[in-house]
Amino acid sequence: MSLAHETVEAGVRRLRMRNWRGTAVGYEVSAYLLDDVLVDTGFAHARAPMLEAVAALQPRGVIVTHWHEDHAGNVPALGAIGLPMLMHEACEAQLRAHPEIRLYRRVVWGRTPALSQSIEPFDASPLAVVAAPGHSADHIVVWDAERRILVSGDLFLGVKVRIAHDHESPRTLVDTLRRMAALEPRLLLDAHRGVVRDGAAQLRAKADWTEETIAAIEALAREGVAGGEIVKRLFEGESLVGWASGGEYSRAGFVRAVLQESKGHCQY
Numbered sequence: 437m438s439l440a441h442e443t444v445e446a447g448v449r450r451l452r453m454r455n456w457r458g459t460a461v462g463y464e465v466s467a468y469l470l471d472d473v474l475v476d477t478g479f480a481h482a483r484a485p486m487l488e489a490v491a492a493l494q495p496r497g498v499i500v501t502h503w504h505e506d507h508a509g510n511v512p513a514l515g516a517i518g519l520p521m522l523m524h525e526a527c528e529a530q531l532r533a534h535p536e537i538r539l540y541r542r543v544v545w546g547r548t549p550a551l552s553q554s555i556e557p558f559d560a561s562p563l564a565v566v567a568a569p570g571h572s573a574d575h576i577v578v579w580d581a582e583r584r585i586l587v588s589g590d591l592f593l594g595v596k597v598r599i600a601h602d603h604e605s606p607r608t609l610v611d612t613l614r615r616m617a618a619l620e621p622r623l624l625l626d627a628h629r630g631v632v633r634d635g636a637a638q639l640r641a642k643a644d645w646t647e648e649t650i651a652a653i654e655a656l657a658r659e660g661v662a663g664g665e666i667v668k669r670l671f672e673g674e675s676l677v678g679w680a681s682g683g684e685y686s687r688a689g690f691v692r693a694v695l696q697e698s699k700g701h702c703q704y
């Protein structure tokens with residue numbers, strides 16, 4: 437397990453966390469510090485180095501982009517030392533409900549301990565917290581209008597991301613991507629891809645690609661092509677992470693998420 441600090445530019449730091457388990461399947465995650473506000477908390481296996489980093493950097497508060505365990509994994513630990521926090525109410529509800537997670541997620545990231553203490557909010561201004569649903573219903577992003585920096589959690593991840601959980605909403609994501617692109621961010625600070633320059637163009641490219649892919653999936657479904665066959669035809673079969681996750685985070689999951697919404701069984 438390691439946590440490395442990198443300066444992105446004046447007043448902006450990246451806290452980069454990885455462990456051998458995550459690195460083996462190509463994963464690492466970053467939290468970011470904008471002046472004295474920390475965005476995201478890393479995963480439970482990174483608790484000790486995250487607490488050390490917080491002791492050294494002394495943030496005045498924490499914003500949590502969404503409930504997934506690689507972002508909210510240390511919310512209980514940072515709450516316990518009295519750090520004020522902002523998160524979507526659905527995020528807080530999930531952390532209190534303490535849902536069971538799949539084995540591969542427990543192994544890579546660790547399971548977030550249940551949140552039991554109360555969370556004290558804080559005024560993050562001049563930073564703005566903006567609702568950004570799609571990847572998850574509780575997803576928020578942090579917008580620094582002065583520097584035109586968007587701390588984007590898992591909003592972006594890459595242009596052609598054809599992997600999803602069943603509960604994601606690809607159509608909602610397209611709307612969110614266009615809304616965030618309209619802010620014209622200069623930099624995206626992505627939790628997994630790191631620093632993405634030319635943020636607005638990247639968000640638009642992702643919105644376009646996702647929209648085209650949704651249309652292609654729907655066209656095949658209308659012809660009566662089954663989900664598994666759609667994965668083969670459009671995505672050349674399942675991904676490694678798709679197999680490793682037992683299908684939970686997969687190309688088949690992306691297709692299911694699109695088709696569930698087409699049928700009007702949308703959870704959002």
Ligand SMILES: [Zn+2]
Binds near residue numbers: 571
């Ligand atoms: Zn996530």
